[in-house]
Amino acid sequence: MASSVFFTHSHCYSSKPSSLVFRQVGVGPTSLRFSSSHVASVAAMAMDSSAKVIDGKSVAKQIRDEITAEVSRMRESIGVIPGLAVILVGDRKDSATYVRNKKKACESVGINSLEANLPEDSTEEEVLNYIAGYNDDPSVHGILVQLPLPSHMNEQNILNAVRIEKDVDGFHPLNIGRLAMRGREPLFVPCTPKGCIELLHRYNASIKGKRAVVIGRSNIVGMPAALLLQREDATVSIVHSRTSNPEEIIRQADIIIAAVGQANMVRGSWIKPGAVIIDVGINPVEDPNSPRGYKLVGDVCYEEAIRIASAVTPVPGGVGPTTIAMLLQNTLISAKRVHHFE
Amino acid sequence: MASSVFFTHSHCYSSKPSSLVFRQVGVGPTSLRFSSSHVASVAAMAMDSSAKVIDGKSVAKQIRDEITAEVSRMRESIGVIPGLAVILVGDRKDSATYVRNKKKACESVGINSLEANLPEDSTEEEVLNYIAGYNDDPSVHGILVQLPLPSHMNEQNILNAVRIEKDVDGFHPLNIGRLAMRGREPLFVPCTPKGCIELLHRYNASIKGKRAVVIGRSNIVGMPAALLLQREDATVSIVHSRTSNPEEIIRQADIIIAAVGQANMVRGSWIKPGAVIIDVGINPVEDPNSPRGYKLVGDVCYEEAIRIASAVTPVPGGVGPTTIAMLLQNTLISAKRVHHFE
Structure with missing residues (x-):
């Protein structure tokens, strides 16, 4: 199979079988479902491993610098x-x-x-x-x-x-209700999904009119992430444990937010060439080479994704650092609001 | 084009150009995007015009009879x-x-x-x-x-x-927030989307694991309908005015809830054979044969849909009557709750 070149040197593996959550779906070769032209374009992309790494640490630092400046301005202006x-x-x-x-x-x-x-x-x-x-x-x-x-x-x-x-x-x-409703504004946006959107913005990923797939529908990440993407005029699909054909839907996405807690679930062959990937998963997998015996990986197989996506968050160092930055931002927003400080 | 047979005797037309809302998208022949096998299966389905008409009036009557019995039981039990x-x-x-x-x-x-x-x-x-x-x-x-x-x-x-x-x-x-959150229950579910789901249930349409597309994202229909479908474990996509390829996404749906207010926007060629269609639109279009000079049509081209879907709501007589029945049901639920009557 043409697409098997992807897996030959893949470092993606999971200590748990990846059918655990998405039981209905095998993760075996999916190339048979591709048209030959799709395989060709995927193969062409495979040559290009120039996808941007979305550097969450650096974005978080930038946001924290902005917050530091605002906190200082507030303290000096109104004490x-x-x-x-x-x-x-x-x-x-x-x-x-x-x-x-x-x-x-x-x-x-x-x-x-x-x-x-x-x-x-x-x-x-x-x-x-x-x-x-x-x-x-x-x-x-x-x-x-x-x-x-x-x-x-x-x-x-x-x-x-x-x-x-x-x-x-x-x-x-x-807050969640206001987030869901057009014309309403939540007082606070949950930190992790807010950080995901912030990463998209700071990397100039266009959202409006794009196909976005959110994997996972938790109250703290998946669901609010879907609502946020929709507020920004993406066309959103939500994939979850009951979805019978996740890879087919994920392959249509220009933007993927993966928040399912399943190590390396999303393989390279599930990704549309040029997609932007925000990986919220932090999953420990066995790693005999690590002194701790394990390493942390995302929900997306990073080594495969980096060859086909246009931008990917690493795990760790992607979404994690921005989550805390958003918590600080929400605290600042709250203080500004109560003191009518702009 | 093979699929043009659908349109030869079509009664679907709109007094407004149907590109009004979905500006990016023409509604011309889309058959060129089909594979030949898809066209063949669509043609086969076209022979079968035995799709069920989802009779909203009759469902509403059934629900109202149930409510009448409950109201009477409550009055007699606790006054x-x-x-x-x-x-x-x-x-x-x-x-x-x-x-x-x-x-x-x-x-x-x-x-x-x-x-x-x-x-x-x-x-x-x-x-x-x-x-x-x-x-x-x-x-x-x-x-x-x-x-x-x-x-x-x-x-x-x-x-x-x-x-x-x-x-x-x-x-x-x-209420909307609780509707969106897993593990939370809203006090009331908005009447029109609640009626849509009730129609699916009473016609034994299976929802769990199915692809559902909601067209429109209004606070009163589209958005809560999407949340309800997701609560029932459908895989939901939301199509709206900024979606660049609505027909492509709609064609993947096992369940379509159309709530966009655009006469006959969804054509037969946009529909997956066997899909179940709930049409919330009520749009007046010119009709010289009607004494009033107009008639009401849905967002879905009914004459085309009935040939390809497995079940369709008519307009009028589909979603409309169930909406009022749901309002009565919500009022009954409220009275029962405050008086702890079960």
Whole structure:
């Protein structure tokens, strides 16, 4: 098969079978479904491995520099410093790392960070009390509850308690509703999908009128990413675990946002030549060459994608850094709004 | 061209050029893009004009009978009669007709209907006062503000004033947000898209895993219809005025919900053989044979669609009647919820 050249030296593999989520679909050679002209054009593209790497670290740095300047201008003009409060319940190591990174990021741009660390066996009421305190504290402009919460707590109750004007995560249903509706504006756009669109903008990827496919329909990434793309006049399709022919639909996309949590699911042969790819997945796969025994890969097979796409985010170093930058931006937006500072 | 047989005796025409909304796209012959095998299968289907007509009137009657029985059971069990209040501002004839039809529909199932008719030059405050009154009135379980409002009023302010527990239209952003989010439930689903899905269910159209295309992205039909289809595990694409190749995408759909307000936009050649079509459009087109000089047609060319689809809603008599039935259902749901009646 002509397209098998792609896979000969592929470094894409997964520790889990990639049919785990998209059960209906094999990931074997799909070249039989291509017309011969498609194979030819794919082969031609394969020669050209000049796809741009979308450098999320660099974009994040640029955004953080802009935020630093704005925070400083605000402090000097009206004496207000934006504040972000993070609530961490329990002692999950990964959560503790995320919270520490957010704290550091706040410090780096001059945003105040407050932190509440509650023990694993706290009651829902105790968490709600902290939220109520931050809701009423005028020095706090954003409140973030680190997920997941311990299983004895009702996540919805707790997230709903965050005052919508401080919901910098943008997960409140009222925010999501406004995001979905034409003519309405959400107070905050969820950080990860906002970062995805920011990457597209900063790399001058045109969105209007383009075919976009979002893979995954989670409340925190896939669904709001689809709504954002539609707000920018893309023609959006949402592919998920029940989709019977994901590769066929993905192959039509000018823009792919992959947020499914499935290592290397999207293969080179699934990608339209010249597509722009934003890969939200961060999946550990076995790697005997790594001292840790594993490495992180995205939902898209990067080595194959880089040969056929026009631009791709790497994992790590793509979407991840922009997510935190967007959290800082939302906190700044919140502080500006409450103080009518423009 | 082989596929031109479709158009020879077509009754589909539009008083407006059908490129009005979808400007980028001509509606000329698209057969050149078909493979010859596709043309052959389309031609075979064309012989079979046995597509089911989805009879919205009959479905609506069935639903209204069910509602009548429930309203009666509720009245007899707990002495409560559901109540719907409609606010009409101004003297638009079409709005007055809609309100009258809603009133009649309420009466036919035993729901109380209240009506406030305000003059065209009312102030926003006067409308808000009526809403406040109905919000506080325990005999009112649903409040509906007939749109459009006079241009001097802020539609958002007025719609936002309706208490969410009585927002039987389901247009509140909080409802839309919950509709978009997995694991959340809206208090009410907007009536027209809810009716579309009800028609699919009552005609046993399978939705899970199917390709669905929604044409149009309005807040009241297209957008919530897409969210509902996705909740039922369809793979959804949303086509709109900025889509550069609507017919190509529509042709992939097992389910089409057309809600764009463009007479006969979707031609037979745009339809996948066997697709199920829900046509929300109600467009007047010139008709010298009609005593009124015009007739109503949908967004889909019915005469062509009926030859190739497996089921189609007619216009009128398809989606229209189910919309009002869903309004009655939402009012009943609201009354049941507030009185904990199951």
